[in-house]
Amino acid sequence: MSSKFTELAIDCADPAGLARFWCSVLGYEVQDEDDGIVTIGSPLAPEGKDRPGPVPPALTFARVPEGKSVKNRLHIDVNPTDRDQDEEVRRLLELGAQHADVGQSGEESWVCLTDPEGNEFCVLASRRP
Structure with missing residues (x-):
């Protein structure tokens, strides 16, 4: 087990x-x-x-x-289930998330955000039911 x-x-x-x-x-x-x-x-x-x-x-x-003082070593990834990535990012920003710069190149398929206390998380591009 x-x-x-x-x-x-x-x-x-x-x-x-x-x-x-x-x-x-x-x-x-x-x-x-x-x-x-x-x-x-x-x-x-x-x-x-x-x-x-x-x-x-x-x-x-x-x-x-x-x-919090440094970038998280562990973070949550979320997948939109009923809207596309851009719509979900807008919704999360309205809830209090903020964009995060963790060294992205701009070519990633995910968007890095932080929650209201600065914990990084990513919004993935594909929808999962």
Whole structure:
């Protein structure tokens, strides 16, 4: 048997605010909120945790005192499901994302953005149902 990826922990200054942003990006909902930690996940995830196979990973936001100081070594990639990449980038910018310069050449098929606390993520070009 192997492990399955069920959760990604993200340190931040404002767990509730960052959770709201990512809920809007991913169509997730808050699953738990307690003492500076907020966990969000797919509305289908709770009953799926006990089943074999892929489970949409939860995101846990934990308040930490230090701020972000360098480029992330790990980041999230998102795929638009019901619109093209340009439309999705516009939607995410309206939610509070910002464009990020991480040394792109301009020839990439993805767009680099940051969430409201500066964590980099990419919007891929292809749509996935």
